[in-house]
Amino acid sequence: MALTAKQEAFCREYVVDRNATQAAIRAGYSERTAGFQGHDALKKPKVAKRIAELEADIAERNDISVDRLVQELKEIALSDVTQLAETLSGSTFTVKSLEEIPPDLRRCIESIQSTKDGIKIKLWSKTSALDMLMKHLGAYEKDNRQKGGDIGEHIDRFADKFFGETGKDAE
Structure with missing residues (x-):
């Protein structure tokens, strides 16, 4: 139908x-x-x-695949921000022009603003990208299994510890 x-x-x-x-x-x-x-x-x-x-x-x-999205997340998560700037002398540096920044790093830029103090570059969150990759790769599921399984198992162990093997208070 x-x-x-x-x-x-x-x-x-x-x-x-x-x-x-x-x-x-x-x-x-x-x-x-x-x-x-x-x-x-x-x-x-x-x-x-x-x-x-x-x-x-x-x-x-739109040529979007899970592989492509994972690749983009990987680039954000593992980006090297030192490639955004060029050291002039000591602790003085200047931001490279967009043409000089590698394409994979340019995709890590969330926004660029001109401020009274100069250029402000905001990158996509590395921790968010890492979190998304961890979820995609099932890393949290493995961690949750290592913590001891489901809540029922914890309740049973608690009851056994405080009330004996039967789970009932002995009189």
Whole structure:
């Protein structure tokens, strides 16, 4: 069974900002029920499939892959900011021109501002990039397993320690 016109519109709007409520409103659902309608639509397999198709099309058109995104995160996480400047003498330095900064490092720049004191360069957060890479690589999952498993195991150990093996207080 094909999607309704509203469902198709919802899918197309959802891939814009991944906000189900706003996508539902833009697709023509009532503002009063948009939160419910958007949430409900996302649970439908045919809607989820269509959203996945649209996202795959967007990724292909824009040459975006997980590998490429991981590479960008790696460049931010491991960037060497010393390549942004040139030492003049001692502790005096000057910022290189954009043409002199390597392309991989230029992609690490979030913004550039001219201030009364000179040029202010803000880089994307290395810690955020490292955090995203850790999540992608599953490093936190491994760490969580090392901490001792699920909460049920902790409760059982606590009960055994204080109430004996049966988990009941001995009288």
